[in-house]
Amino acid sequence: MTSIHASSLAVGYGKRPVVDNISLDLKPGELLVLIGTNGSGKSTLLKTLAGLIDPMQGKVTLLGSAPGQLPTQVAYLPQHPVSSHTLPLCVQDVVAMGRFAHLGLFKRSTDTDRAIVLDSMKRTGIDSQANAPIRDLSGGQQQRTHLAQVLARRAEVLLLDEPTAGLDLNGRKAVAELIATERARGVTVVLATHELADAESANLVMLLAQRVVSLGAPAEALRDEYLRECFGFTQPH
């Protein structure tokens, strides 16, 4: 069974594709890491997978359906989640919004929903700030809150756009552990990042520079010639 399938996919805005000719298959529990500089197409690809941008060409499915068709099973963390300074919400309310896809307009939340919200806050280490207004939190704490919101979806596919942005070393380690835990329960993860270290545990790595520079296992995709082409430098050996 395939979680994410793309063939000859082109993604972009307007008429000009940012990245084209993307073909890949991801199985449940696998991790695809997208690496590239700013503007390389990582976020555009993630938004396409999330259903926020229509694919320009080719075919893409998530869990057998078109992007955006399975909101309860696919969760997306944008690059800079909005935490409006005017938003009068406390952390637990923001995390609880992750359950809205399951509840729709009319379903009443249950004890299970509340337990999932609490568990998601604990897993991201933000439960100690559960009743704090989100507008009073630091950038890193807000990022943990949004990550908890994504976890509260209990989705089968996670699309994470730079989830470690603004986090300190402990925060980054915690995110890596979260991703490992999610994968262990069969969740497929697509992660966009600038950090080469994030690719170590990936099944697939895609190097992007407004085109697919390389795609494969980390050792293959992160070869020096590809890194030089993508970033203009290579990894220290």
Add this chain to the structure above:
Amino acid sequence: MRLALFGGILVACTCAIAGTFVVLRGLAFVGDALAHGVLPGIATAMLLGFSGILGAAIGAAVMMGGVSIVTRRFRLSGDTAIGLLFVGMLALGVVITSRSTSFVGDLARILFGELLGINTTDLAWQFSALLIVGAIAFVSRRPFLLLSVDDGLARTSGFSARMFHNVMLIMVAITVIASFQTVGTLLVLGMLIAPAATGSLFARRIESMMLIAALVGSLSTYIGLLISYHYDLAAGASIVLTAVVIFALSAIANEIRRSRSHDHHDHEHPHVHGEIHV
């Protein structure tokens, strides 16, 4: 006077619900445009002798439809489209009103309302509007909340951002249409924004923001009417001015409170307590 107070409180409650989402989603300019967009409809209704509320509804529909068409067809930004329609509709309203023999009086009544002249029929309209706006906000509370954060979050949660944005605009339009009789089209925006903005300073939940907004709006109505009665001032303007002053005082008090509690921040909300609301 009692009818005026009751009508003003109904306006305050309706505006508290709609205004909360106007403030959270940043729709103040749209609200302003809607408040002025109804002017030609009401003016036409006055000239031709049909219901002002019907005229206002037609004006609001033209305004919302116009903004949608200009934004999509002419590739203009939302605020440019709103600005164009806003001044166009306002000018049209003044032109139509100028055909009236009692031009100044009619225009003043539309812009500033006639709170002291409302009757039980007006109250019934306002109460109906409160029920409708309350029902829309209750049913759409989840997508409205998601939209207040980000359109993309609403869409990836399975809600149509465009549809619920339009539902929110309709809710604001109903509020404006129902409230113009009491506080006028110019001042209804003040009742939409000032109490809700005050609520956003102190609230940690949407429900409490609405409640604070309703209380501030009702208190403004009471104080504004008293001032208007004792000093012979315009009632609608006195109410809105009171609401804005309450906001200013609240903002100052909030800043003082925040600066005092800054050092004790970590002790304020250390753990989960109370029920988790989903």
